Amino acid sequence: MKQVTGSNTPQATNKVSIQLTLDGHSFSAHGLDGEFPGEEPVEAELLTARTMLVPEEVLGTGDAGTLLAANGMAPAAEERAVCSLPVQGIVAVMAAHREALRQAEEKLGDRILYTTPLLREVQAGTPTVWAYRTAGLLYIKVYDGSLRFAGVIPAPDTADVCYFTERLRKGVRAQKLRTQDFRRRRQGVRQAAERLFQTDRMRIVSGKYKGRAINPPRNLRARPTTDFAKENLFNVLGNLVDFEQCDVLDLFAGTGSISYEFASRGARSVTSVEINPVHYNFIRQTAAQLGIGNLYPVKANAFLYLKSCTKQFDVIFSDAPYDLEGSEQVVKLVLEGNLLRPEGIFIFEHSKKMDFSACEEFWQLRSYGSVQFSFFKKP
Numbered sequence: 001m002k003q004v005t006g007s008n009t010p011q012a013t014n015k016v017s018i019q020l021t022l023d024g025h026s027f028s029a030h031g032l033d034g035e036f037p038g039e040e041p042v043e044a045e046l047l048t049a050r051t052m053l054v055p056e057e058v059l060g061t062g063d064a065g066t067l068l069a070a071n072g073m074a075p076a077a078e079e080r081a082v083c084s085l086p087v088q089g090i091v092a093v094m095a096a097h098r099e100a101l102r103q104a105e106e107k108l109g110d111r112i113l114y115t116t117p118l119l120r121e122v123q124a125g126t127p128t129v130w131a132y133r134t135a136g137l138l139y140i141k142v143y144d145g146s147l148r149f150a151g152v153i154p155a156p157d158t159a160d161v162c163y164f165t166e167r168l169r170k171g172v173r174a175q176k177l178r179t180q181d182f183r184r185r186r187q188g189v190r191q192a193a194e195r196l197f198q199t200d201r202m203r204i205v206s207g208k209y210k211g212r213a214i215n216p217p218r219n220l221r222a223r224p225t226t227d228f229a230k231e232n233l234f235n236v237l238g239n240l241v242d243f244e245q246c247d248v249l250d251l252f253a254g255t256g257s258i259s260y261e262f263a264s265r266g267a268r269s270v271t272s273v274e275i276n277p278v279h280y281n282f283i284r285q286t287a288a289q290l291g292i293g294n295l296y297p298v299k300a301n302a303f304l305y306l307k308s309c310t311k312q313f314d315v316i317f318s319d320a321p322y323d324l325e326g327s328e329q330v331v332k333l334v335l336e337g338n339l340l341r342p343e344g345i346f347i348f349e350h351s352k353k354m355d356f357s358a359c360e361e362f363w364q365l366r367s368y369g370s371v372q373f374s375f376f377k378k379p
Contacts, residue, residue, distance in 0.1 A: 014036055014042040015031060015042065015045065016030060016032045016043070017030040017031060018046050018104065019047035029100050032103060032107060036107075044112050044113065044114050045116065046096045046115070048116075049137055049154055050075065050094060050095035051073075051095075052094075053118055054090070054091055055089060056086045064093045065080075068081055068093055078097060078098055079095040079097055080101055081094065081095045082094055084113070085115075090147075094114065094116055116139075118139055127143065129143075130142075133155055136154060138155035139151075140152075140153075202257055204260050204264050205230060205231050205261060206234065207265040208263075209260065209263070209290055214255065214256075214260065216282060229349075229371035230257065230258070233347070234261055240345060241314065241315060243262065244268060245314070246267050246268055246314040247269045247271075247311070247312070248269065248316075248317070249271050249339070250262070250270060250273065250319075251302045251305075251306075252302055252320045252321065253272035253319075254274065255282065256274075256286055256287070258317050260290065260292070260295075262315070262317075263287075263290075267315075269296065270294060273300055273302050273305050274298075274300075275301050284297050302318070302320070303329065307333065307337075311339075312338065312340065312341045314340075314341055315345050316346045317347045317349070318346075318348050319349040320348075320349075320350075322351045328354060331348055331356060334346050335376060342378060342379070346375070346377075346378075347374070347376075348376070349372065351370070356374045361378065361379075362374065363377040
């Protein structure tokens with residue numbers, strides 16, 4: 001299966017681009033401040049992960065927002081769902097910021113035509129993976145005789161792109177090896193792609209529960225550590241610690257993704273601290289479903305927990321929200337408290353904006369795409 005990038009589709013002269021900014025709360029509208037003389041249509045390319053392609057006739061079964069919600073991409077409160085014009089019987093359904101759409105429609109009126117990179121034409125006479133990255137998003141289409149899959153995933157860093165495309169290549173190759181019938185093979189290609197793009201699903205990477213699917217409810221607002229970063233993190237830890245001799249503390253546990261990985265590798269105990277009641281209950285239920293008897297969820301404020309905890313741990317992991325004010329105080333509380341055993345390791349996940357290299361206990365930095373892990377070691 002070959003890979004191609006870009007598109008052969010001629011670009012419209014009159015075109016604007018609307019996208020969310022990196023903070024995920026505001027938007028930018030490139031080109032909207034320009035002049036658009038005449039009566040020619042103006043393409044507004046919406047760069048959003050909430051994008052799906054549907055057959056034209058499917059739109060008659062419900063509105064755009066309903067279709068997105070039914071596929072796990074419900075528009076946020078500040079967003080509105082819109083549709084493109086049909087392209088060879090396919091329509092793009094997208095959710096974009098209401099204010100951005102209002103500004104564009106106020107200026108361009110009926111001339112505006114919404115579109116997406118997923119609608120770009122690809123010449124694919126042979127099995128092909130088409131990939132296009134822009135605005136921190138990776139657009140992928142899989143062809144095998146015809147279009148078999150189309151999806152969008154967040155990919156803020158080049159390493160994220162490499163990870164997903166390599167996983168896709170392996171998944172497609174494995175499906176081809178396992179199936180002989182062409183019709184079944186085409187279905188296998190689509191399923192392989194869909195599994196990779198189901199970002200609301202997680203799988204345990206290794207250990208006793210390897211391959212077990214974790215399905216967080218759609219109202220969870222956590223940002224799980226990416227599979228790419230998680231796999232690399234545990235490859236590093238596997239050379240540093242004996243999991244079966246470790247008591248682990250997972251701070252800001254979110255979906256519990258990191259906790260399950262430690263438990264799967266045989267950690268002696270895993271304590272998962274999470275203040276959000278929905279997340280906390282999800283961790284409890286998932287641990288029970290997996291049969292993990294040594295995972296102990298704690299519903300608590302992580303900062304207060306660190307100040308009052310009397311137990312010591314061999315490994316402490318923290319994945320505080322990147323935009324949480326004062327999150328760097330976790331490092332101080334862990335290192336100044338008596339929480340790490342001798343030779344214990346503390347891993348703090350953070351964005352590229354933070355730097356802890358001046359800290360006395362700082363050991364090393366591991367960078368995986370947009371994710372940074374600062375390692376600290378107690379003497």
